[in-house]
Amino acid sequence: MATQEETFKKIVSHCKEYGFVFPSSEIYDGLGAVYDYGQQGVELKNNIKRYWWDAMTLLHENIVGIDAAIFMHPTTWKASGHVDAFNDPLIDNKDSKKRYRADVLIEEQLAKIEEKIQKEVEKARKRFGDSFDEQMFRQTNPRVQEHQKHFDALHERFAKAMNDNDLEQLRQIILDEEIVCPISGTRNWTEVRQFNLMFATEMGSTADGAMKVYLRPETAQGIFVNFLNVQKTGRMKVPFGIAQIGKAFRNEIVARQFVFRMREFEQMEMQFFVRPGEELRWFEHWKQFRLNWHKALGLGDDKYRFHDHEKLAHYANAATDIEFLMPFGFKEVEGIHSRTNFDLSQHAKYSGKKIEYFDPELNESYTPYVIETSIGVDRMFLSVMCSAYKEEQLEGGDSRVVLSLPPVLAPTKVCVMPLVKKDGLPEKAREVMDMLKFDFRTAYDEKDSIGKRYRRQDAIGTPFCVTIDHDTLTDNCVTVRYRDTMAQDRVPVEELHSLIEKAVDPKQLYRRLAQSLQ
Ligand code: ATP
Numbered sequence: 176m177a178t179q180e181e182t183f184k185k186i187v188s189h190c191k192e193y194g195f196v197f198p199s200s201e202i203y204d205g206l207g208a209v210y211d212y213g214q215q216g217v218e219l220k221n222n223i224k225r226y227w228w229d230a231m232t233l234l235h236e237n238i239v240g241i242d243a244a245i246f247m248h249p250t251t252w253k254a255s256g257h258v259d260a261f262n263d264p265l266i267d268n269k270d271s272k273k274r275y276r277a278d279v280l281i282e283e284q285l286a287k288i289e290e291k292i293q294k295e296v297e298k299a300r301k302r303f304g305d306s307f308d309e310q311m312f313r314q315t316n317p318r319v320q321e322h323q324k325h326f327d328a329l330h331e332r333f334a335k336a337m338n339d340n341d342l343e344q345l346r347q348i349i350l351d352e353e354i355v356c357p358i359s360g361t362r363n364w365t366e367v368r369q370f371n372l373m374f375a376t377e378m379g380s381t382a383d384g385a386m387k388v389y390l391r392p393e394t395a396q397g398i399f400v401n402f403l404n405v406q407k408t409g410r411m412k413v414p415f416g417i418a419q420i421g422k423a424f425r426n427e428i429v430a431r432q433f434v435f436r437m438r439e440f441e442q443m444e445m446q447f448f449v450r451p452g453e454e455l456r457w458f459e460h461w462k463q464f465r466l467n468w469h470k471a472l473g474l475g476d477d478k479y480r481f482h483d484h485e486k487l488a489h490y491a492n493a494a495t496d497i498e499f500l501m502p503f504g505f506k507e508v509e510g511i512h513s514r515t516n517f518d519l520s521q522h523a524k525y526s527g528k529k530i531e532y533f534d535p536e537l538n539e540s541y542t543p544y545v546i547e548t549s550i551g552v553d554r555m556f557l558s559v560m561c562s563a564y565k566e567e568q569l570e571g572g573d574s575r576v577v578l579s580l581p582p583v584l585a586p587t588k589v590c591v592m593p594l595v596k597k598d599g600l601p602e603k604a605r606e607v608m609d610m611l612k613f614d615f616r617t618a619y620d621e622k623d624s625i626g627k628r629y630r631r632q633d634a635i636g637t638p639f640c641v642t643i644d645h646d647t648l649t650d651n652c653v654t655v656r657y658r659d660t661m662a663q664d665r666v667p668v669e670e671l672h673s674l675i676e677k678a679v680d681p682k683q684l685y686r687r688l689a690q691s692l693q
Contacts, residue, residue, distance in 0.1 A: 183502040186564045187433050193635050208430025208438045215635050218586030223555050224420050227443045230468050231418040234689055238416035243397025246388050251396050254525035262369040264345055265428045268356035269363040276428050277345045277367045281333050284352050288326045295319050337486050342367040372425045390424035398446045399518040413532050413543050416447040434553040441552035448543035457546045458493050458513045465548050467691045471684045472581045474562040490517030499558040509550035516542040578636030579659050582678040587637045588615035589675055592628050594644040596621050604643040615675055
């Protein structure tokens with residue numbers, strides 16, 4: 176059995192080998208934590224974005240989309256707090272010269288303690304079998320209790336240091352916990368310093384006096400500064416939402432784990448504006464809806480969990496992450512935040528404009544409160560890839576790699592193949608392809624044996640292969656081969672369209688989600 180780390184490495188190389196993700200500017204040895212999506216990857220990514228966009232804007236009459244520019248007036252970032260506070264605490268190891276996020280080093284230490292507890296629990300579960308009472312074991316086993324005490328104390332100390340922005344204390348925790356650099360193995364650490372994550376550049380020629388502008392670190396601010404524009408021109412009534420998909424940039428200190436942490440990435444964000452005092456009810460609503468959205472894809476309900484924030488940003492009054500079980504543990508894919516009226520109030524203050532909403536039902540004006548749902552396209556892409564990648568042993572000693580992608584997201588929906596390259600079969604196959612290609616992304620393949628062609632489609636996650644053989648010319652039936660089961664059916668050509676549509680049409684997911692809203 177491959178370890179999780181080996182599996183992850185295989186997924187990364189599979190992504191490259193089959194045209195999903197390439198390192199950026201690879202011929203120049205790449206650029207740290209920047210990636211390009213290839214011919215398969217872009218389709219999968221577009222399908223993810225479409226699923227999100229439609230779930231927001233089709234399913235909700237009161238959510239509209241925008242596409243704001245990446246560059247924004249620099250005061251935006253002063254108002255939002257990013258210039259002063261969008262920092263990560265960094266620490267260097269003097270021997271390896273490697274840089275780390277101090278908070279991440281401590282979080283990893285916490286995860287290690289949790290792992291030790293889990294190991295004890297699993298060992299005992301094996302020993303006691305059916306009669307095992309996990310809760311009782313956790314409460315009474317001395318070793319588990321000792322680990323738990325350690326965990327709780329460390330956790331409390333860490334949360335306090337983060338809340339107080341106490342950099343010295345963070346360093347002291349790293350020393351006290353005897354955390355070593357994974358590269359040098361030493362504890363020769365520098366001080367902890369704050370590091371601003373925004374990329375800056377200059378706009379305008381220097382003769383005119385260039386202005387320092389930032390590449391946006393989140394798409395949300397483009398929504399806030401357009402609140403009045405959209406509300407007025409769209410005659411939107413609170414509660415309503417504005418959705419946006421776009422690039423964001425962060426100069427991440429430690430960029431690891433492939434597309435999980437990139438310096439240029441894409442976000443899908445929706446800001447939902449509500450009456451003051453109603454935000455926590457809407458927060459619960461959006462938590463549930465977003466989890467339903469994830470689960471509807473069928474990647475496995477047990478792969479998700481909520482992680483409530485203990486440390487709230489100064490403007491938030493509730494926050495949670497939706498975490499997904501990646502090969503490297505449960506990791507944040509989406510954040511749901513109750514941001515109060517902080518952003519709109521700040522922009523009102525810095526711009527001198529009144530940013531309020533007149534509520535005709537209450538007959539009063541107020542600054543709406545905001546619930547934000549913010550998901551990274553690339554992290555979503557990674558969670559889909561990680562859950563889809565499978566290596567299977569087949570009968571007869573053969574094996575295959577298959578991407579069991581949700582058919583709705585699969586880059587190619589169907590591949591049409593003539594059994595042989597002669598006898599009029601390619602012409603018939605082209606005819607079938609022409610029938611399908613404007614409704615479903617359809618590929619054509621006539622090279623190599625049928626077995627090899629099936630494997631190629633398995634590896635990119637194509638749910639259906641359609642083979643044209645000599646009988647097709649007389650009975651107008653084709654062989655449909657299903658990716659996951661490898662079962663084959665003989666199907667009349669005129670039934671192909673509805674068979675494929677049933678599996679790949681996102682409308683079925685929208686209907687299910689719409690029901691969950693009632
Ligand atoms: P983390 O704690 O992992 O750095 P975050 O809490 O800073 O993430 P948010 O600011 O809440 O992230 O951003 C919302 C979403 O944007 C995240 O849930 C994630 O999916 C995505 N995201 C954030 N930073 C990155 C990144 N460097 N690379 C890829 N996706 C990212």
